[in-house]
Amino acid sequence: MSVLDIIKKRRSIRRYLDVPVEWDKIVQLLEAGRYAPSSGNIQEWKFVVVSDKTIKRKVAEACLKQYWVEAAPAIIVICSMVEKQEQFYGERGRNVYTYINCAAAAENMLITATELGLGSCLVGAFDESMMCEALNIPTRARPILVLTFGYPGEKVPVPPKMVLEGLVFLQTYACRIRNVNMVLWDVSLEIEKKAREGKEIVERGASKLHERIKHHVKKIKDRFKEDMDE
Secondary structure, three states: OOHHHHHHHOOEOOOEOOOOOOHHHHHHHHHHHHOOOOHHHOOOEEEEEEOOHHHHHHHHHHOOOOHHHHHOOEEEEEEEOHHHHHHHHHHHHHHHHHHHHHHHHHHHHHHHHHHOOOEEEEEOOOOHHHHHHHHOOOOOOEEEEEEEEEOEOOOOOOOOOOOHHHOOEOOOOOOEOOOHHHHOOOHHHHHHHHHHHHHHHHHHHHHHHHHHHHHHHHHHHHHHHHHHHO
């Protein structure tokens, strides 16, 4: 399975089986987060792994009483040493870079979880002071994201996604392109798309022709039977 296939397979899972996640898989998730890019390679993140039921309940309470969170066998809370970013990049480091870096680490973990057969969900809605109290987070660190992990207890359908033509601009903002594949020189994808559309048209036409032939043959048989009865 390609990386893109894994990305497309990922879903936000909020129901988990009551099965613990193996520690070696937790380590792989943490390794994936550790290898994420960060501005200036500062790596200001800290990862708090939670599996204790009592603490998971507190985390769920902090997540605005989203109690499904505590049902996840494993939770990883990503924190940031915000002052490290501010020291190197000032206000933009504090208000922008720290969130970008933690989000990059989170995405690495989510994709890795999918590859490992785990379900996951990213939670950004929580009471920060409650989270700090639940996990004993010091004032020099700030909780940024909560990730839940476990074996999926539900199947989530493919969510609707906007088409590339509605998202991609060429060279300048709002300079839209009608055919992304052709403009970006990925002609093979366009040929494949047209071939697939052509095949579907032929199959639909063949199906209609088959029905017409069956109907015509039935009429002939019915007429022949009437003539025999006479």
